[in-house]
Amino acid sequence: MKSANQRAWLFVLPVLVLVAFNALIPIMTVVNYSVQETFGDNLFFWQGLDWFQQILRSDRFHAALGRQFLFTGLILAIEIPLGIVIALSMPKRGFWVPVCLVTMALPMLIPWNVVGSMWNIFTLPDIGLLGYFLNHTLGVPYDMTQSPVAAWITIVVMDVWHWTSLVVLLCYAGLMSIPDAYYQAAKIDGASNWAVFRYIQLPKMKTVLTIAILLRFMDSFNIYTEPFTLTGGGPGNSTTLLSIDLVKIALGQFDLGPAAAMSLIYFAITLLVSWVFYTLMTKDDTN
Amino acid sequence: MRIELRRVTKRVGAITHIKETSLTFEAGHFNVLLGETGAGKTSLIKLMAGLDPCASGSVLMDDEEVTNVSPQRRNISLVHQFFVNYPHMSVFDNIASPLRIAGMASSEIDERVAEAAKLLQITPMLNRRPQELSGGQQQRTALARAIAKESRAVFLDEPLANLDYKLREELRDQLPEMLAGRGAVVVYATSEPEEALLLGGRTALMHDGGVAQFGPTAQVYRNPDNLIAAKAFSDPPMNVAEIEKRGTSAHLGDVIWDLAADAADLSDGRYTVAIRPNNVLPYRTEKATVSLTGTVQVTELSGSESSARFALGDISWVSLAHGVHPYEVGEPHEFFMDPSRCRYFATDGNLVA
Numbered sequence: 001m002k003s004a005n006q007r008a009w010l011f012v013l014p015v016l017v018l019v020a021f022n023a024l025i026p027i028m029t030v031v032n033y034s035v036q037e038t039f040g041d042n043l044f045f046w047q048g049l050d051w052f053q054q055i056l057r058s059d060r061f062h063a064a065l066g067r068q069f070l071f072t073g074l075i076l077a078i079e080i081p082l083g084i085v086i087a088l089s090m091p092k093r094g095f096w097v098p099v100c101l102v103t104m105a106l107p108m109l110i111p112w113n114v115v116g117s118m119w120n121i122f123t124l125p126d127i128g129l130l131g132y133f134l135n136h137t138l139g140v141p142y143d144m145t146q147s148p149v150a151a152w153i154t155i156v157v158m159d160v161w162h163w164t165s166l167v168v169l170l171c172y173a174g175l176m177s178i179p180d181a182y183y184q185a186a187k188i189d190g191a192s193n194w195a196v197f198r199y200i201q202l203p204k205m206k207t208v209l210t211i212a213i214l215l216r217f218m219d220s221f222n223i224y225t226e227p228f229t230l231t232g233g234g235p236g237n238s239t240t241l242l243s244i245d246l247v248k249i250a251l252g253q254f255d256l257g258p259a260a261a262m263s264l265i266y267f268a269i270t271l272l273v274s275w276v277f278y279t280l281m282t283k284d285d286t287n
Numbered sequence: 288m289r290i291e292l293r294r295v296t297k298r299v300g301a302i303t304h305i306k307e308t309s310l311t312f313e314a315g316h317f318n319v320l321l322g323e324t325g326a327g328k329t330s331l332i333k334l335m336a337g338l339d340p341c342a343s344g345s346v347l348m349d350d351e352e353v354t355n356v357s358p359q360r361r362n363i364s365l366v367h368q369f370f371v372n373y374p375h376m377s378v379f380d381n382i383a384s385p386l387r388i389a390g391m392a393s394s395e396i397d398e399r400v401a402e403a404a405k406l407l408q409i410t411p412m413l414n415r416r417p418q419e420l421s422g423g424q425q426q427r428t429a430l431a432r433a434i435a436k437e438s439r440a441v442f443l444d445e446p447l448a449n450l451d452y453k454l455r456e457e458l459r460d461q462l463p464e465m466l467a468g469r470g471a472v473v474v475y476a477t478s479e480p481e482e483a484l485l486l487g488g489r490t491a492l493m494h495d496g497g498v499a500q501f502g503p504t505a506q507v508y509r510n511p512d513n514l515i516a517a518k519a520f521s522d523p524p525m526n527v528a529e530i531e532k533r534g535t536s537a538h539l540g541d542v543i544w545d546l547a548a549d550a551a552d553l554s555d556g557r558y559t560v561a562i563r564p565n566n567v568l569p570y571r572t573e574k575a576t577v578s579l580t581g582t583v584q585v586t587e588l589s590g591s592e593s594s595a596r597f598a599l600g601d602i603s604w605v606s607l608a609h610g611v612h613p614y615e616v617g618e619p620h621e622f623f624m625d626p627s628r629c630r631y632f633a634t635d636g637n638l639v640a
Binding site for chain 2 (some may be wrong): 036179181184185187188189191192195199200203204
């Protein structure tokens with residue numbers, strides 16, 4: 001019995017080593033930076049929690065965090081309902097199913113920096129298809145390099161274009177797993193379309209929706225490449241989201257200590273929100 | 288209450304699901320739709336429920352034409368093989384939902400739900416959600432919804448197929464009683480001949496999208512009109528063989544027996560004989576006198592019954608007998624058959640004697 005228990009460690013060891021190299025050691029390095037002041041020639045001085053205090057009290061961090069929550073809130077508020085509506089209106093069987101699925105999946109297959117560049121060119125007022133049309137044909141002033149509102153509209157629309165498909169595909173899969181018998185029962189009861197959605201489709205989609213919201217939250221909260229290639233955080237600081245700010249501190253100013261502290265706080269917020277959300281969504285099932 | 292199908296058919300694209308069928312189901316007794324998977328039981332129920340359109344023909348409820356009436360306005364209930372309940376509603380709300388949609392007063396809803404729950408013995412579970420219940424309780428909830436609705440017709444599409452053996456027996460015993468005296472037409476689809484016999488009432492034998500025979504269950508079982516009905520209503524399968532009639536005797540290879548009066552009057556020639564497995568016994572009785580000796584291929588003991596498959600001529604015979612009988616696989620064994628219980632069919636499949 002005892003020897004078998006000991007042997008088990010041996011089998012777990014490769015995974016432990018792998019996790020140590022790809023997760024634990026990098027994180028510990030960040031922790032290491034976050035409590036020390038770093039100079040050239042590998043000189044380190046103990047700082048305690050000074051960097052954490054500095055970040056948590058800084059207006060710059062608060063502003064970036066606010067923008068981050070605004071961005072994530074906006075795209076969740078648009079992508080989730082829109083994804084559900086599109087999934088509900090997609091055909092259930094027949095020739096158009098694969099056509100719809102492939103068309104839906106296309107935006108997700110495009111590399112993130114390409115998406116950013118595409119939307120950048122697309123919306124440029126003088127040469128972009130959309131930018132030129134808005135400014136010169138319709139006469140609507142629209143320049144994301146000048147106007148913060150235009151920049152925000154562009155990054156939100158870009159993210160909706162890029163990632164709504166994920167919500168659609170997950171919801172569609174959830175919808176397809178509902179047996180016809182449920183719809184027949186609703187038809188016999190004379191339930192309205194709204195009742196079918198509220199009492200059959202939505203409960204049956206709950207699991208996939210939880211996953212969709214979690215994925216979209218984490219992904220949008222950590223978003224970097226697309227807004228960076230699109231606006232570079234501008235104009236001014238208006239679209240400087242958390243990760244863009246973090247990179248500015250770490251690589252622009254080379255303040256490794258504050259940057260490390262900020263990434264740990266950033267990580268903790270992402271983890272906390274995800275955990276609270278997941279716990280709330282699954283509480284019902286475990287009771 | 289009465290449901291009448293007049294020359295209905297159902298087609299999807301080029302495929303015919305239901306061939307031209309005319310049937311009348313009445314309240315007051317169980318109506319069983321018996322047939323193997325794909326025979327058209329569910330298709331026929333969907334036509335009656337209004338879930339699928341008829342390609343031709345008409346559906347009548349109490350002489351009122353309902354062919355193009357929506358399922359809701361037909362006032363019917365349907366219980367599926369799967370346990371279909373609204374997942375995020377309590378058992379109470381599940382049973383009450385059709386009543387609420389119908390706009391019934393809440394005091395009457397309470398009363399009806401309580402009555403149905405009591406009948407199905409799920410009163411203690413009324414506040415729980417369906418997924419917290421066992422399969423049997425979930426199906427009881429679905430049945431309670433059908434009963435509380437007091438609909439004109441209750442369709443049960445293999446409602447017990449997904450339940451385990453014990454629960455199935457229990458619910459099957461209680462079902463006729465629960466649904467009796469409600470004035471609703473009860474149509475129960477099953478693929479098990481035994482279930483049809485236990486439920487009694489009237490049976491419509493379905494085969495390949497058509498009705499092979501319809502009548503009182505016992506009569507359909509004992510006197511099949513045609514070979515298809517005879518084969519369909521038998522589990523284990525019927526022994527079917529070609530015989531040659533000469534004079535007053537039947538010749539099946541080397542086996543010869545005397546024909547009873549009505550069969551003896553047939554003209555000489557080739558016929559098909561159907562012999563039930565429980566008419567092929569491993570011992571001689573006063574009536575089972577025709578000897579059939581064949582090599583035992585497979586044997587099966589199921590508690591109180593013994594079944595055996597044996598080869599004789601170019602067919603594989605099935606014997607089913609009460610009690611435990613020792614068979615040696617690979618060894619010859621003598622079986623006995625009662626010729627008075629044989630049924631004879633003409634080459635077109637219709638019963639002749």
